[in-house]
Structures are given as structure tokens and as C-alpha cells.
Amino acid sequence: MANIFPRSSNILPIKLVIILFVVSNALTVGAWYYFTPKYTRVGYQPAQPIPFPHDVHVGQLGMDCRYCHSFVEVAAHSNIPTTQVCMNCHSQIQKDNPKLAPLRESWKTGQPMEWIQIHKTSDFVFFNHSAHVNRGVSCVSCHGKVNEMAVVYHAKPHSMDWCLDCHRDPAGALRPLNEITNLNWQPEQEDPKAFIAKYGKPPGSENRDFSSSKERLTQEDIGSTLRDKWHINPPDKNCAGCHR
């Protein structure tokens, strides 16, 4: 009887094994890269022309974010300070520090500083800083504890899914407006009596006794109170909220 399968089919199992090997490896490598925070740039920490220490300026010296990022409350962009802003202090303080040479050069020549962009949204995403910081979302929610960073890095994933987590349930990120740029703020620090006097009782807290010093406010308490008080209603299903 003649062979049913041609001779060439003898190597078919080997072929299949090789193909399976290649495909499964490709899938693993792909998933490794795309499903890990690396893909969303978490941890990205490029070397800047000047290693600007946020920990010194904010953490130690107590400068407010808005001293340098002055338009964050009015514009979509949170601006990077001009050379002029840096020179307000550095024309007198640390004026011979070699690390600041690029800054002095920029001031002298008028050529702008070229900082390396760390946080970047895609061109089809229209993020607006002012819409967030004016409505109870702190810098720390998206940028992490910049006040503790010697060199700024990408702390949060900034993927669409991550954005939507908050847009679907904003209570997890809202805080009183005077604490927006206080990156160390914790909900437990909030005085329950003062908070309730100002904003009302958190929803669903009828049975809790806030007069006792043990009963502290949680983020959920504060967030849901503010959400209902301020009618926080971010676009969650509305694609056009961010994509135009």
C-alpha cells in the first residue's frame, strides 16, 4: 500500500514544535513587556540637564508646587518654569554651583532649557490640569510623591484603564481644595468635626460617632462627601471627554 502521507510529513511534528515554541515565546515576551508597568513607563527616570531635586525644594524648603508650575490652576498644561523663575532665587543662592551652569548659560544666552519630558499623554488624549486641581484631585494622585524624589520619575502608569479607575469612582481621589498641593496629606489627619461642619456627614455614616477621637475619616468618607457636595461628575463613558 502506498503511503497515505508523503515523506515530507515526517518532519511535520518537528515543524509544529518549532512553531509552537516560537509563538509561545513571542506571546510570553509580548505579555512580559506590554502587561507590566514598564510599558506604561513606570519608573522612567531620565537624566535631566540639571538634576533638579524636588525633595530639596519641596520637601526641605517647603515650596509650593504652584510657585514654579504657576499655571496649573488655569491651563490645561502644567507649565515648566521659565529660566527667569529659577533665576529669581539662583541669581543669589548657589550662584556658583557647577550643576546650575546650564541654567546660567540659558539666562545669559536667552536659549531655553531643554528638559526631558517624563509624563506624556498621547496626541489624541486631551488632559486638562486645571479641571482636576480645581475640583479636588491632588498632584500626588497622578505624579506620586514628587516632594520626596531627588530626580523625578514616572510613578503611576497613566494608562487609560488607570485614568478610568478614578473617573468611574472619583471618591478615591478627592480631597479638600486647600490640600491639593500638600503631597503628604492623609485622610486620617483631617479633623472629622471640622470636616463635617464644613462639608456635611459622609454618605452612609449615620451610625458612626465622629465625636470619639478614635473614629477617623477615611479617603472613601472624604471623597464621597466631596463628590456629592461638589457634584463631581467626570466623563466616564463619554469618550469625547478626553478624545477630541
Place this chain on the structure above:
Amino acid sequence: MKRIFQHPTESLTGKKYWRSLGQLADTPEFRGWLEREFPQGAAEMEGGEVTRRNFLKLMGASTALAGLGLAACRRPEMHLVPFTKGVEWSIPGKPLFYTTARPTRRGYSPLVATTHDGRPTKIEGNPLHAVPKGSTDLFAQSSILDLYDPDRAKKITNAGKVTDEAAFEKALEGMLKDAGDGSGLAFLLEDDNSPTRQRLMGLIEKKYPKAMWAVYEPLGEETSDVAYGKDMEVLPQFEKADVILSLDCDFLGSEAEVGTTRAFSARRKVTGPDSKMNRLYVVENRYTITGGISDHRLRVPASQVGAFALALAAQVAEKMNDAALGAAVKAIDAGEVKGRGSVPRLDPDWIKYCVEDLVVSKGASLVLVGERQPAAVQALVAAINAALGNVGKTLLGRKNTDMPTVRIAELARSMTDKKVKTLFIVGGNPVYNAPADLDWANLQKSVPTVVRLGFSEDETSELATWNVPLAHYLEFWGDGRASDGSYVSVQPMILPLFGAWSELDLLAKIAGLEKPTGPELVQETFKQIAKPGDFYTAWAKFLHDGFLANSAVKPGALTFDSAASLTFVKERFSTPATGDDVYEVVFTPCSKMDDGRFNNNGWLQEIPDPITKLTWDNAAQISPATARKLGIKIENKDGEHYEMIEIQLEKGSVTLPAYIAPGHAEGSISIPLGYGRRVVGRVGAGTGFDVYPLRTTSSPYYVVGAKVRLTGDVYKLGLTQEHFALEGRGGDLTREGTVSEYKSKPDFAKTMGMDGHIPPNVSLYSHPTLNNPELSSHPSTTATGQRVNPGWDATGWGMTVDLNSCTGCSACMVACQAENNIPIVGKHQVMNGREMHWIRTDRYFASVDENDPDPEMISQPLMCQHCENAPCETVCPVNATVHNEEGLNVMVYNRCIGTRYCANNCPFKVRRFNFFDYNQRDVMAGKADKNGHFGVFSGVYEWNLISEKGTADTIKMQKNPNVTVRMRGVMEKCTLCVQRIQEAKIAAKVAARDSAEYRIPADSFTTACAQVCPTEAIVFGDIYNPESAVSKLRAAERGYRLLEYLNINTRVTYLARIRNPNPKMPGAEKIGAAMRSHHGEDKHEAEPKEPQA
């Protein structure tokens, strides 16, 4: 049971709507446009070399190679570059708005320019100024693209060699040193009323009293001082006129200025059955948008408009007992005048009842005449107005105080006499557009030194000794007067991009002043005009408002000099003879190119003409009957190929394609000027045909005596009139009626077409947002506590389009293009039906059949209707088009994979697909073909996939940073300017901070199309807010929604057009009646039919 819709039956009058003669003849080409979303082969590559199969091979190979090289694994490093020193007022990412004004030959139009980080990106009308009240026109909208034109003049040249500013200044000094009393100096300028220019001209005149000043506008008016005295500007008062007769005056189109359009349309607004509309009679040779909006229209060749005016004058004189006028008419009729031809057959009833109407409203009527008609006709019409008692009532005047100048013919004479040693040409393009009999090119060569300030390298700069780039109006400090005489400021938005000089710079230099570095020249003029107490406060207010408060010159009395005028008419009046084979050629202003100055503007090239729907070309418009006589088969003339005809005149001949224009006068040929430029940038190259060589000083508007023959050649035209045609629904989309119909049944439009045939749609389901009674009530948290009430910021966006106000001018199309980063695609792509305009203007004719020489016209802007039950949304496999809670049909570009199912399922055909990288590759890249057409037209090389990416940087500067620039393979469509909506919402929330009050105030912002509209035909706003204009208009009785019987529940409402015919006029019963059918009264259901298996 499935409903089978029988598309509307014939109307009672037999009239029906149609877009093209091809549609009437039901040609295969038209069927193709009708039945397919995209025409046959639109999805295929062009040319034989890149087939779809080859393309896939290439793509497969490149993907594999990309994988091997791992070239795309690293993210590019981006830089953040802050200013070194903060710039005053500048907030990165926030636009700034400055007032400015654009010079036109009808005065300066007050504008507001939007600048993003120092780049002007969009132009709007100045909302504070009384003339535009926030609206603009087609040319102002597209002028922003001219600023960034990569083909602008960039270098100062001397005898063709590039040199620098210092060399030019030195040479200029030399020229002026020898000028003496200026007898060898001559200036050729454009019409402009800038007071600073006047002041500088005065200074120069003092210094060089013998210098010659000439002003040339190829489309300038035929003025004579005889009727109303010296330097009187005549200002028609549209708001006071009840009956208007326009004799070849396109006062809404080519002779329009935003102010006149606004004033006219204000008297045409219909708010209820008691609204008093004006009535418009139009006499013209070709359809213009003024003719399109008219109530009665008569086709008369342009050369016979004088004869019509004469017949009119005779009857007016009789009715008004004006003996002097009557005698003058008799004198002319008796044949005292030489060269008068036979009066054409004019409908006597038409004139009779028209005159009756004018006489009834004497003192409140208005007879207008085209500004380019001969002076004698203008004087005769002045006499008619005087007889009707309109002068001083609907016609007022204003004294023009500008420095007197001479015409180009006079300048040419002294150039022939070798009197001119140094000629300064500022703007314009006389080598291209001066009257042919002057032989300007050779004249200009005979002048020893010609200094030219030109915006781009053109025919004139080729023959000039010195060429200096001319600044765009967004680049210099200036001033001017608006059409109401108010003093307006011209502010620069950006430093001259290519070191250009403004006209004022040059004049200042010649006057012996320093070349200004800032506003000092204008400030000097401002001090003289405003006489401010506190200069800086007044100056700041002047710049902020864009005009000097209370500086408008009130129109004053006008006195008609009867004796002089009638003598003038008797002397000059003549009507050229026409015969059977003798044709009249009319040189019309192009609705897009004007006189040719916008030839390199891609937006304007690609906007379909409001009437002919022609892009990228001009053509000879002839009537169907004349075409038949010439032997042009009209049945299949709406495909691609158009017969070329040769038009012969004494002065020469020109060959161009014939376009069969319904509603055109017989024996007359209209050709738009402004095409066929020989020396022009990449966009304008190879577009259209130059007819300036046929135009002479004595016949600037029309010339009679042309011989016409077919050459046998054909030419391809990019015509969009059949694009996006809808099956059997044309008559259902546009609806109109008459005043009497409207009075007897105000909601007549609701039962027209299919809507009269079917019972109302009843849904078993309630719509989550539409039928939510609590939508505008206050919030409650949902049961899960997760989602908050949409009522917190319950806004719903909607739009109304008033067909009664829309003239079809297409300014909305360019406004949309500028706002939404819509690319141009080129002529060849347009022929494939790939034009990208999100809003289109459909132009319909209405007649019984193609033999009806007098079709009516109606225009309809059509954009995405934002259906609540949108057919496109259900077919998208990747949810790239979805509905949001505010009623918008949202397009998510980054999800779109380009299946085009949505476009196939859209009943309105409003979706546009990026077949190529229109934004990333040079539109004009590639090789020129044998006709000199650039790649875009030549087929094979267009959008060459392997070609270099990248467009000119300046073009990128125009893009609106708030709108995604779409790439190849992505579907797009009208978003109702979602970026403006989001910005308004964010602004409201930012202002609210820790309060719950963030409702957007009614009508605080609007879409680009609604903002530009000079007649306020398009209104956009929040339909949930009862205060908003749109929610009031949606309730109007004239309102109807498109294809309502499909239950798609559109968010855009149309308001039916109302015509105001004079019942006595011949044919009045058929006007506005194309939709009047037996079901005008009651609704009844169509015979139910079982669906066929």
C-alpha cells in the same frame, strides 16, 4: 411587520428637486454616486503600479522587516522647552484673542484672531463691532491659510538675484534722491481706505507733488459721479426695504460684505406667521447666491440688463408720473442712440407686476444694479430709485474723503509716454489681470525701475526690478475703516514670517520717515482721528475693542442730480446687439478666487462653488438650451468629462471646458476670473483657465460678439454636485413653502414628503437620556452609589439650520476646515469622492424637468445629524463611534480601524474617510503630468505611499492644537466642535471650584460653523436649557427633522424655507411648491406591503 417605504411621489405641481442634470437623466454615473457610499473603485489605489495586492505585499514585507530590525522599540525622547523669560499674557496651552481687521476692497472687516502660543490659528468676526457682530465670510476664514502659505515670497530680490534689506533700502534712497518733484514716480496700489495710508500718501504728495497715484482693482466698480455728486458712496439700507429688485447685483455673493448680508437677512427672518419678510426680485444672467435666495428671478443676459432697466424705467416713469424720466426713456427708445441693439424678449407681465410691487412700496423699495454694469445703466437705475422716492430713504450716502487717484489706463498712458521712471506696485498682480488692451507686461518692462511689494512670486514680480515680500495683514500694525465708516485697528499676531514689508513700511520709507518697528505710525494717525485726552487709555481701548467707539459715520442724505444723470444716460446708453450665433461672455468674480489673488489657497480651491459645485477649476457656464444648440450632449454631462469649447473674440480666444448651468440665460457665457495663473505656487498651479486676455478697458464686465465652437477635446472637472446623493430622498431633505402656505398652516413642513405618509414612530422602549423626565431635575445617587446623576451637568447639544436664512455661501465649510484641522485632498481625490469637508452645502434645483429653463434653487448645509438612534454606531465592530450622554455621536479616532461600515450605514453620507495621509504628506508632492498638473492630479504618483513624509512647517503652525490631526485609515465627521464644548465645560468647572454650580450659561459659546454664519442660519446650543436660542428654535413650527420616518431621532433640526412670491407674477403659483403634494394636509399611512422574501 417590516415597513417598506415608498419614497415621495411627484408633487402636485410636478416640480421636483434635483442636484444635477445627470440626476434628471438618471445616468449610470449618478446611480453610482447614489447607491454607494464611496464610488466604484474609491477603495482602490490609483494607477496600475500600486494595486491593492501589491500594496498588501509591500505592507507584509515591511512589517516583517520592522520586526527584524526592532527599530521601533525605543520611545523617542521628547523635550519640554519653557520660555527663558515669561511672555506677558502668555499661558502655555491657553489661546489668546486679539482684535484685528482684514483689508478688502469694500473696507476693512473687523476680526478677532485666535492665537495659540503665538501662532494665529483661527479668525472670527469681531463680536463687539456693529458690522460683523461676530460673523465673517469665506475669504476672512481662509485668509489664515495664506499667512502660512509655504509658497509665499520669502526673499528680497534685485533683478532676480537674492539680496537683503539693507541693499534695498540703499537702492530706494538712490531712487528717491533723483526723484526731484516726483514727476518720474508712479504708484500702483490696491483699493484700501487705511487712514494711515492716506496720511502717508499725503506726506509723499507734499514731497513729490508730481507723483502719480493709481489704484487698480480688476473687479472694481464702475463708478460715475454724475448721479449723486462727487465721491459719494451709496449705501443701500436693506433693513428699511420691503421690496428689492436686483439688476445683476450679487449683493449676497460677490458684491457682499458681511454687513449687507446681515442687514438683508435680518429682514428675512421668520419668527412666526406674522413676520414681515421682504420680497426679492432678481434679474441676472447666471445663478448667483442672491438669485438663489430670491422670490422671483428672471434670466437676462448681462448685456441686456440695461435694456431691462430701460423697460422698467418706462413703466416706473408712467406709474410715478415722472415726466423727465419718461422723456429720457422715450428719447432712447426713439433710437437717438447709436449702436443700440434689439431689446430682447422680456416678459412684459414680469416687469409690469414687479413695477406695481415697487410702486406700492415706494420709499420702501430698493432697485440695485450690479456695480460692474456700465455707468449709464447705473445712472438710469439711480433715476428709477429717485422716481420711486427711495433716494434719501432706502438709499443713503456718505462722502468719501480719500485722496483722489487715477485709473490704471491713465497710468498706462504715461508709461507709454515714457514719463514714469520709477514705478511702485504694491500688491495686486497687473501683469496677470490688467485689461488686455493695455499690454501691461510690455509696458512694465519699459519702465526703468519697478519696485514690487508682492505677497507671492507671481506674473508681476517676474517682470519687476526689485521684489520685496509683502506682509500678511496678521503681520503688521495698521488701521482702516470698516464698511460703516468706523475706525478699526489692524494688530499683528506674529512677526513677519519671511521678513516681509507692509505697504505702510514702504510708504513711510518713501515719505522720508523711519521704517516703523511698532505701532508708531498708526498711533500718530490715531491721535489725529481720536484726539484722545489720555492717549494710552484710549489707545489700549482701541486695540482691545478693535475699533474706536462712536467713530462710525452715519449715512447721510443723498441728492440725485436728475438733469445731469438723464443727459448722461441719453448720451451713453447703449445695448449691444446680440444675434443667434453671437454670444456674450461675462467675466464673473470667482466665489473662491475673487480676482485670482487666492489662487494658491488650498481651502478655497477645494471648496465647491456655491452654485456650480466646481472645485479646483473654472469653466464656461452655459445654459442647457445653448449647450444643445452648440451640440453638447447634456444628458451625460455630469460624469467626469466635459467638452472643451473655444471662445473667439476680436482680442483673441480661449479654450476651456463647458459647464452646463441650469438657470443660466441663453446666449450668454459666464466665466469666473482668477484661474489659469502662469506663475503661482504649488496649489494654484495647473488649475483652471485664464480669461483675463479677453478682457479690455472698454469691456471689463462683459463682451458681446463671441464665436463659440466645440474643439472635440474633453477635460476632467472635479465636480461635487452628485457626491453624497441620497436615494430618492432629495425631495425629502429640503422643504419649503410660501408665505401664504405658512400663514394657513404654520407646521406645513412637518407633513411633507414621507412624513405625510406614515404614522408617528412609537417606541416600546424609553430612551435612557431622551425620555428621562428627571434629566434636568436635581441629583440623587443611584442604588449602587457608584454612578452619579447625569442631571448634575445635564446638557444636551443640538443645532438648528434655518433654510430660510441660508444663502449657501459656504463660509461654514471653511470655518469648519480651519477649526477642525480638515485637510485638502486635491482635485483627483475630489473626483473620487474623497473630499473631507465635515459640513457640506447641498445645492438643489427644483423644476419639472430638464426642459424647464427656470429652475428654483435652494441650498442646504448638511453635517452629521447626531442621530439618537444612530445607524453608524450599531455597525462599528470596535466601538469607535459611540453616543455620549450629551447627545453627541462621538468619533474615537484612536479606536477606529477603518472598516468604513459606519459610513456605509450612514443615511446622510456625512462620514469622511482618510484614504491617505492627507495631513502628513505634501498634498502637492509628486511629478507634474503633461498638463503641468502636479502629482495630486496625475494619478500614479499621488499620495505616493513611499514618498517622503512631512509637510511644510508653516502649514503645521495653523493646526488647532485642541483637535487631533487624523491619520490614514481613520474615519471622521462633524463632532459639533466637541473641543469647544469640552473647553466650555472645563471652564465652568474650574470657575465652580468647590461649588456645585457649573451649568454652562446659555449661548456662551458656539460651533465654528454657527459662529461664522453671517445670516445666523446655523444655531447651536444646549437643548436642555430653555433659555438657549437653539431650544427656542427647535420649537419653531417650521421645524422638521431629516428622515424622521426612519426613527433615527436626529439632533439637528431644519427650519423650512419660506418664499415670499408676489401672487400676481407669472408662474408665482409654482414658486416654492416643489414639495406641495396631495399629502400637504393630512397624514395617512402608505399602503402596507409585505416584504419580499
